[in-house]
Amino acid sequence: MVCPQFVLFGDSITEQSFRPGGWGSALADSYSRKADVVLRGYGGYNTRWALFLLDKIFPLQSSKPPLVVTVFFGANDAALLGRSNERQHVPLLEYKENLHRIITHLKNCSDSMLVVLITPPPVDENGRSQYARATYGESAVELPERTNETAGTYAKSCIQVAIESGVPVIDLWSKMQETVGWQQKYLSDGLHLTPEGNALVFEELLKILSERGLNFVDMPDDFPHHSIIDDKDSQKSFQGRK
Amino acid sequence: MVCPQFVLFGDSITEQSFRPGGWGSALADSYSRKADVVLRGYGGYNTRWALFLLDKIFPLQSSKPPLVVTVFFGANDAALLGRSNERQHVPLLEYKENLHRIITHLKNCSDSMLVVLITPPPVDENGRSQYARATYGESAVELPERTNETAGTYAKSCIQVAIESGVPVIDLWSKMQETVGWQQKYLSDGLHLTPEGNALVFEELLKILSERGLNFVDMPDDFPHHSIIDDKDSQKSFQGRK
Secondary structure, eight states, X not given: OOSOEEEEEESHHHHTTTSTTXXXXXXXXXXXXXXXXXXXXXXXXXXXXXXXXXXXXXXXXXXXXXXXXXXXXXXXXXXXXXXXXXXXXXXXXXXXXXXXXXXXXXXXXXXXXXXXXEOOOOOOHHHHHHHHHXXXXXXXXXXXXXXXXXXXXXXXXXXXXXXXXXXXEEOHHHHHHTSTTHHHHTBSSSSSBOHHHHHHHHHHHHHHHHHTTOOGGGSOXXXXXXXXXXXXXXXXXXXXXX | OOSOEEEEEESHHHHGGGSTTXXXXXHHHXXXXXXXXXXXXXXXXXXXXXXXXXXXXXXXXXXXXXXXXXXXXXXXXXXOTTSTTGGGOOOHHHHHXXXXXXXXXXXXXXXXXXXXXXXXXXXXXXXXXXXXXXXXXXXXXXXXXSXXXXXXXXXXXXXXXXXXXXXXXXXXXXHHHTSTTHHHHTBSSSSSBOHXXXXXXXXXXXXXXXXXXXXXXXXXXXXXXXXXXXXXXXXXXXXXXX
C-alpha cells in the first residue's frame, strides 16, 4: 500500500462516520488516491477504555505510523454519575489525563504525526429524552443521562489539553451552538450527528488539514491521472514510480 | 492494525464508491470493527493500465495480504474505437487476458484471498448523450462513446474469466437490466451509479461474502463491545486480546 493513513479514533460518533452523509466517508472520498482513511470508532467507549487499545491500534514500533489521527472522545466520559449510563462516566480530571496519555502515545509513535483533538458535541437534553422515550417507552428514565452543561466542561478540558500539548482542536461543542436550531440541525437524537452535523466536522477538519498543507488538492495522486497516460506507450507513464 | 483488509480495486465506479450512498461507504460502515475497507479506485483506467499498479498495490511479498479484493473493470475497456474515448479502449481478448493476469497475481499474493469480479454495468446510451450535451454543450460528439451491447460483450467475457478461474462474479450488467427503468434507477449519467445502483452492488457483494462466512454479523469485533466491559475492573476485559 502506498498511501499515508488518516486514522479516525473515537467513540460512536466516529464509528458511525461512514453512514450516509458521514464525515468519514467524505474524507475517504475527498482523499481518494491521496490517503487511506481508517476507521477506529468504538461505540460507547470512554477515554479510560480507549487507553487499552492504544498499543494494539498504534504500535510504537510501526514502520508506517499514520500521518493524521483524529481523537474524538468525551461524549461518554461526560455521562452523569447516578444516571442510566453512569458506567461510562470518567471524572473530568481523569478525562484530561487520559487525553494527555493518548497524545503522548501517538507522538511517541511518530513525532511528525498530526493529532487533531475533537471536543464532544453539545447535548440536546430534550432530544435525548425524546429518543429515550421512543426507544424504551414508559421505562425510559426521566432524568437525563447527559447534560449540555457537563458536556461543555469536558469540551473545555479537551481544549485545555490541546493547548497544553500544542495540537489543534475542533471545538465542536461551541461551533455547533453558534447556529440557531443546532439541536435539530446537527443532532439526530440529541447526541449523535445528522448529515449536517457530519458535514460540519468534515469542514472543520479540512480547515485544520489545509493549514498544514494536507488539503487533498495539494497532495499528489498515488498514480498518474488517466488523462496523462500515454496510450501509445502506457508503460512509459508508470516507469520510475515507487 | 488488527483488522483484515477488503480492497476495492477498479475504475471510477470504484473510486466514487465513498460518495453519498456509495457501496464502499456501506461496506466500511457495515464492517466497522471487523475489516478495513481500502479504496483503490482509478477513474478512467482500463485493465491494461491496471496491470501496472498490481505490484505496487498488491506486493507479492506482503505479510498481510488483503482478505478480499473486488476487481471491477471493463467500463473503460469497452469504450468504442473511433469515438471520443477510444484511447481507453482495450480489445475484448486482451481484456479477458488482463483479468486473468490480475486474478493470477492476486492468488499469488495469497491463495486464500477471496477475489470477486464485478462486470461493467449496463450503458444507457440516451443517458450518456444527455450527459455529454449537458457537459460539453454543442461540441458534444453525436455518436455514443460506449454502447450497451458492447458493454454486454465485456460483461460476458468477465463472467467467462470468473468461471475459468473459479472466482465469484457479480453480473451487474444483467442484474441491473432485470429492473424496469434501470436506466434512471441505477445510473446517474448513463454509466455511473445512483445511490440505488450503489446499493445493488453492496447487496450483491454481501451475498457473496455471506456465502463464504464473511457476513459482518458472523465476524468477530476487534475489541470488546462496550456493554461487556467490566466497569469495576476494565483491565480484565482487555487482557489476553491480541
